[in-house]
Amino acid sequence: MSVSDFRPRRSVLFMPASNARALEKAKTLACDAVIFDLEDAVSPDAKEEAREQAVATIKFGEYGHRERIIRINGLNTDWWQDDLVAAASVKPDAILVPKIETANDVKAIAGALLAQGDMDTAIWAMMETPLGFLNAQEIVGASERLKCVVIGTNDLVKDLGASHTPSREPVITALGLAMLAARTRDITILDGVYNDFKNTEGLHAECEQAKAMGFDGKTLIHPSQIETANNVFAPSIEEVAFAERMISAFDKAKADGKGVAVLDGKMIEELHVEQARKIKAAAEAIADIGG
Template identity: 60%
Template structure:
């Protein structure tokens, strides 16, 4: 389908907090109910990996019912459907689009065609302009195709990296500091930002290892990721803390903006702050950080 066939919509909000993005198995009714009380910025109701084949129908129905019932507050709600290489994805899409989640997450995307296929079916199912598409990159081919995938469709708003499957595909060891997959993370980051998308880091499987989780969250934050996908509620607090601007960061951003504006009012050609030259790009970053902090406070 040509890109012009879908109206542009503000799917990507750079100030939308996505520090903690928790996968919840939609086959577990108690988990779905508990999700309404958790401090995660985003909930992903999972119909794919976390659901056994004989529970797909139940998970699909429960996800649709939970979304339609609402009561998730300000939390963003997405649904991970089954892959387009399965017999389940079209049934998933028909059920959940009607319920009205914020986003649909496609797993195991390897090319632009998968995104366009799902986007076209969403349009046929009457998905509103506000319902975004997210794409999960999990294989070596996916990361090599990160740019065409990111450019594939106006409805696409977010890339999600799946480092567990990537490590398997590369026959690489999974390490806390992730040197074996750092190139792939960089490729995904470049593609996401080149096309104005959000990007989320992969899960950390060692649920009880808070120190290791923090290391990966800090690495992802420093690389520019918006947040981290999680597999257990106990991981939420760590992700929220690492990806949130600190009070000192916010105060520093405000002071930088003030210094820049004061220099402009005085007609100075160059503005300095704490001994370094500052430009409009630094001011833009400072304003984004403050806006993100305010959005987190609003949650």
């Protein structure tokens, strides 16, 4: 992803598409993206209604800067094809597919979208099973339409027979594998949800951990979590100021015919400036949406 293509995805909120009031409320929330969920948050007897409401929401809803993503049901269900056909008819910003485990899963979705004449809708893939994480590299390389990886830690913890811990040590290897794979193509990677939505301190700590690992943002299950995610995953005033100083120092050094610069006693090379430009671009993009 080039600096000019940067799009904030600090806070990506799951909303059950069967809940019309929730969909309406999402228009007023400060999240960067909304996932209209047809899968886990929707009971089997409400799948059709949720699908219809998601389509109507994409077609007629006013969501401003917020990206609009439809999470369809998994490829192992009887619903996913109808979900995909419905989604392709209104072309959301992306289709999120749960429990992606192989490159063929991604290719199946890409092929199905093409069959519907949809050339534009991005694919987002959820990695949430042991096999999915083990196949992370082939998954991210399966299609140019794959633009984002979303971590599903709840299913992973269940499949491992592990426990949710504050350090997330039981799943840290899987998170690292997904991160490495995503960065081979420089695509967005979003951390999994934090279940205890009333525990702001715990959420903040997990967001800080995810940011330190390199995640671009966090998926959320409740509007009360948006502010914390937005604050943590946005560059701080201090980070932006230092990035601007770094860029200025390096540009001056280049103008003087030098390949490196020195700032506050530290050597500045092109790789440092590249990261500084990303920080500045993120801050500008967030400012553009009123963040």
